[in-house]
Amino acid sequence: MKKITINSVASYAGVSKKTVSRVLNNEPNVSDVTREKVLKAFKELDYTPNPIARGLARNRSFIIACLYDNPSKSYITRLQSGALEACHEHGFNLLIHPCELRSQALLDNIEQLLQTSRVDGLVLTPPFSDHGELVAFLRQKKVPFARVASVKLDDESISVRSNDEQGAFEITELLIELGHKDIAFIKGHPDHSATEQRFNGYRRALAEHGIEYQEHLVEEGNFSYHSGADSAETILHLDPRPTAVFASNDYMAAAVLKAATQMDLKVPDDIAIAGFDNAPIARHIWPGLTTIAQPVEEMTRLAVEHLIEQINQGDNGDEEQQKEPLQITLEAKLICRESTAAPKS
Amino acid sequence: MKKITINSVASYAGVSKKTVSRVLNNEPNVSDVTREKVLKAFKELDYTPNPIARGLARNRSFIIACLYDNPSKSYITRLQSGALEACHEHGFNLLIHPCELRSQALLDNIEQLLQTSRVDGLVLTPPFSDHGELVAFLRQKKVPFARVASVKLDDESISVRSNDEQGAFEITELLIELGHKDIAFIKGHPDHSATEQRFNGYRRALAEHGIEYQEHLVEEGNFSYHSGADSAETILHLDPRPTAVFASNDYMAAAVLKAATQMDLKVPDDIAIAGFDNAPIARHIWPGLTTIAQPVEEMTRLAVEHLIEQINQGDNGDEEQQKEPLQITLEAKLICRESTAAPKS
DNA sequence: TCCCCGTCTGACACCGGTGTCATAATGTCG
C-alpha cells in the first residue's frame, strides 16, 4: 500500500498540486469540472491530507490542549468529553495537560507545552480559568484560549460559566424553606473562584430570608473528601448542632454524610445535607445528596467551539477583526434527593 | 520577538543547518568545539525545535493516543495519569480518544483517528485490550500499540496487566475465612475480559475451600451502578439470603450496599459486601468497601513506556530487530474496610 | 612519499502541504 500524497492526486487528476490544495481548502477560483476531477481522484485513491505537513505550512497543529488541576475525576472527564465533542466536530484533536496550580514552574510548564506541542489553543478549566498571571501570559504570547467556569468576566476573552452563585442561593433557600435556620457551610478551595461564588449565594439566601449569618457555622474546606471529613468533625460536634449542612461540593457533603451516619444521626431527620456539582457520588450513596447540577460538558463544548472559531478566524487574514468577547452563562439546576426532606411543592 | 528556527541557530553559531540538526539529535561525528558552539547558540537564542517540522521530516508526531470506552471515570483518569507520566518523560504528548466498543464504525473511527492525527502509537485500555478485530487491524496497518489489562497474552504485543483472577480469589477467600459460605457474585460486563477473570477467581476460591458453587447466587451485571442495583434487588430477596456479596467492581458493590441499607440490613453483620478496583467511592461511602486495588497508573505507565521504546526503535534502521513480546503482570492488593468483618489475623 | 581510511562538515534534495505571483483564458465595456 503506497502512500497517497497530494502529488499522487495531482497527477492522477491531471492538475497541479496547488489546484488540489485549492479543492482541499474550498478555495474559490476552481472551475466546476476541475473540482469534480479532483474530488473523484480523492475518492478513488482514498486520499487523506497529512495534517502534519499542513500544520507545518500553515503553522497550525489542529490540536487544542485542556489544562486542569482538579481532584474531581468525574468533573475532569465531563470536561474532557464536552471538549472532545467540539474538537471532533471541527477536525481538531484534544490533548490533556494536568498541571499543578501551585507549582512555581507553572508558566514554564505551559511554555514548554506550547513549544513541544504547538497547540492552536488552550482551554482553561478551574482553577486556571481565573489565574490572572496565566491569562496575562497567554495574552502576551497571543495564544488563543477559552475559559471555563471563570468568574472574572471583566475582560475580552471567551468565557463560559454556569451560575454558581445562583445555584448556591437556591439550595440554601430550599433548606431555609424546609425550616432550617442553623445552616452550616463548608467552603471550597480558596484558589477556586467558585468557592467565593458559592459562599456568596449562601449568604445572599440567608440575608434575603432574614436569617442572621453566623460565622462559627462556616468551615474552610478545599473540595476534597478529606477536608469535608475534617469540617464535619467540627460541625457535627457544635452545640447546639446545626440542623443542616451545605457543603460546597458533593465530596465534602459525602464526607459529612458518612460522619453523620457513623454518629448514628439520621439524615435528613437529625441533620439535612446538601452538596454541589451532582457528582456521581451524590446518587451513589445513601441517602442520595440534594445538590446542584451544572452543565459541565455543555460549558466546555461551547468554550471549545468558540475557541476554534477564534482560531480559524485569526487564521485568515485581517488581524483581530471583530474580537467578540463571548461570555456565556448557563443555568445550574437544583436536584433534590433524600439527604434533605422533600421540598414543599 | 522573532521566531527562532534552525537557520537562525546555524548562522548564529556559524555552522550549517545540518550540523545543528546533528547536535539536536545527539548524532556522532560532531567535534567537541562545534557542539559547544551550537549548544551555546541554543541557550543564547532560547531555541526549541519545531516538533511539527520534525514530525514531517521523520514521519512522526510524538503523540500517543489512548483509546477507551469505560464508564468508570476514576479508572479513566487513573489510566490517563499513568499514560501522561510516561509520555512527558519521553517528550510525547497524549491525545485521548473515547469511542464506542459496540459501534459498527469502530474501525473506521480508528482509521480516521490515525489519519487525522498521525499518532505514533496507541494505548488500548479495557475493553479494547482484548478486541481481536482491532488488534488485527492495527497489526496489519503496522501501527504500534500496547495493551493495558488484557487477558489474551498469547501473542507478540506489549501487554501490561494486573492479576485479576488472583485478586478475586483472595477477596473470596477472605470472605470464606470470615465464615461465609453463601457468597453471591455479580458479574461484570461481558465485553470486558476482566469479567471472566474475576469470576474465575471467585470459583477457584470456592473450589479450593470445598464450597459448592451455586449458580443461583450469580447475577449478570455490567459494571454500572445501575446494574448493581438491579442485581442487589434479586440477591437481597433470595431465601435464604446469602451472607456475603462479592461484586465485580466497586460501583456495583456500592449499589448493593445502598440497597442493603435501605432494607435496614446491617453491613457487615447481616451481610458482608466486597467490591473490586478500589475506586474512590469505596472509601467515600459508609461503611467503606473491602476491595482489590489495582496499580492502574503503573500499568499504563509501563505500557506507554514500552510502547514508546518500540516506536523509537522501529524508527531507526533495522526493521523489527528484537521484537520483545513484553508482557508484564503486576500484583493487585487486597484492601480491607468496614463492609466486611476484620480478617482474623 | 603515497594511499587508504575514519572523522567532521556542508550542499542539497526531500517530507507534504500552502502562499505568492505570473500567465492564459474568458468576459466586459466604451
Place this chain on the structure above:
DNA sequence: CGACATTATGACACCGGTGTCAGACGGGGA
C-alpha cells in the same frame, strides 16, 4: 475591436526540520 478586469491554473519558493552524499582534513601503514 482594443483596453482592461476577472477567473482559472500552474511554477516555484517556502514552512523547519532530516537524510544522503560528496568533499575536506588529518593520521597511520606500506
